[in-house]
Amino acid sequence: MENDSGSPQGPVTCGSWIRRPENVNLAVLGRSRRGDSCPSLLQIFSFDPNTTSLSTSPLATFVLEAEEGDPIAIAVHPSGDDFLCSLSNGSCKLFELYGHDKNMKLMAKELAPLQGIGPQKCITFSVDGSKFAAGALDGHLRIMEWPSMRMILDEPKAHKSVRDMDFSLDSEFLASTSTDGSARIWKIEDGVPLTTLSRNSDEKIELCRFSKDGTKPFLFGSVQKGDKSFTAVWDMSTWNKIGHKRLLRKSASVMSISHDGKYLSMGSKDGDICVVEIKKMQIHHYSKRLHLGTNIATLEFCPTERVVLTTSIEWGAQVTKLNVPKDWKEWQIYVVLVGLFIASAIVFYIFFENSDSFWNFPMGKNQPARPRLIRDPNPHSFHDQIDIEL
Numbered sequence: 001m002e003n004d005s006g007s008p009q010g011p012v013t014c015g016s017w018i019r020r021p022e023n024v025n026l027a028v029l030g031r032s033r034r035g036d037s038c039p040s041l042l043q044i045f046s047f048d049p050n051t052t053s054l055s056t057s058p059l060a061t062f063v064l065e066a067e068e069g070d071p072i073a074i075a076v077h078p079s080g081d082d083f084l085c086s087l088s089n090g091s092c093k094l095f096e097l098y099g100h101d102k103n104m105k106l107m108a109k110e111l112a113p114l115q116g117i118g119p120q121k122c123i124t125f126s127v128d129g130s131k132f133a134a135g136a137l138d139g140h141l142r143i144m145e146w147p148s149m150r151m152i153l154d155e156p157k158a159h160k161s162v163r164d165m166d167f168s169l170d171s172e173f174l175a176s177t178s179t180d181g182s183a184r185i186w187k188i189e190d191g192v193p194l195t196t197l198s199r200n201s202d203e204k205i206e207l208c209r210f211s212k213d214g215t216k217p218f219l220f221g222s223v224q225k226g227d228k229s230f231t232a233v234w235d236m237s238t239w240n241k242i243g244h245k246r247l248l249r250k251s252a253s254v255m256s257i258s259h260d261g262k263y264l265s266m267g268s269k270d271g272d273i274c275v276v277e278i279k280k281m282q283i284h285h286y287s288k289r290l291h292l293g294t295n296i297a298t299l300e301f302c303p304t305e306r307v308v309l310t311t312s313i314e315w316g317a318q319v320t321k322l323n324v325p326k327d328w329k330e331w332q333i334y335v336v337l338v339g340l341f342i343a344s345a346i347v348f349y350i351f352f353e354n355s356d357s358f359w360n361f362p363m364g365k366n367q368p369a370r371p372r373l374i375r376d377p378n379p380h381s382f383h384d385q386i387d388i389e390l
Helices: 330-354
Strands: 011-020 025-031 043-046 058-065 072-077 082-087 092-098 105-110 118-127 131-136 141-145 151-155 160-166 171-179 183-186 190-194 204-208 218-225 229-234 241-244 252-257 263-268 273-277 282-287 296-302 307-312 316-321 372-374 387-388
Touching: 011 072, 011 296, 011 307, 011 316, 025 072, 025 316, 025 387, 058 105, 072 171, 082 118, 105 330, 118 160, 131 160, 151 263, 171 204, 204 252, 252 296, 273 307
Parallel strands: 160 204
Antiparallel strands: 011 025, 025 043, 043 058, 072 082, 082 092, 092 105, 118 131, 131 141, 141 151, 160 171, 171 183, 183 190, 204 218, 218 229, 229 241, 252 263, 263 273, 273 282, 296 307, 307 316, 372 387
16 A cells, blocks of 8 residues: 555555454554645455455544644553544644544543653553553653552653553563653653663664563564664673674664564564564565665554565555464464374274273173182181182
């Protein structure tokens, strides 16, 4: 789905996947205004996993008022029932999804604590959906409970300008990066900064993502050192850097991690993407010139498929199937387990039929080896004596 200079719609500025409660994947795209005749839009598209494509026409469209500005960023709640959109007029708006397929509608709601707070560069929900964070262009960082919107942290001078941020899997920490290259870790429960990640004076920590597989408590970061780029890893128990590796080998504009935590992906400022298997820190997929010569604004893994959604102002939204090893489906695992059970039963039966077991001796009345029992004539003796005559 590419932008066209002759299109009646404006360029795509942001996007995200939506996993609906009925396990259907949708995509929401934000479009900026183009002239006086093309207003800013939010559009919902269906996704076909068989063709790895979005629908040609939207299931639902919401037209933003001129005074609301353009969409900047989108954060979808893990429930899949609603999402937040930050707007260039300095407010965030909540959108609720109703209906299915062609009857789908978007209902907008204004949230008082998120009105007039300035343009928000980054907005995100925690994995369990109980927390929401917003990082502003002016460096103001807010963390609040959801949906009560009780403020947990309100730090006007968290950064010079917020560049990126991410919640840890257990919602205990928030990592945030700044345009000046610094990165901070926040203890959410206490609502205070915990530490600042160490770096050399010539290094800039630009992007950050926590591990999501539940076994490796790491923080990944995209680091720029002069004209060289590399991916660094920090241990969450000490917040010390434990290693780094050159992967994308060019400046990264966006970073994402798959929902199961197996893959890490980065998009470059000139349109490339690479996907890395975290276990071995090796590249499994690389797409060159996916958004030719353009900064990739959005990069997000599909919740259920090995597919990524990318957006750029120049080339719009694209869906890319990843060249990575296929995952085992749940039904395939059950088939293997049933097969192993049947094979085990057959092997046991064959062993039983061909074994010389005590339990396998004949039980006929005239069998020559049948034991004859002679009981003690004194039934009241202290010990019963049983003689077996063969």
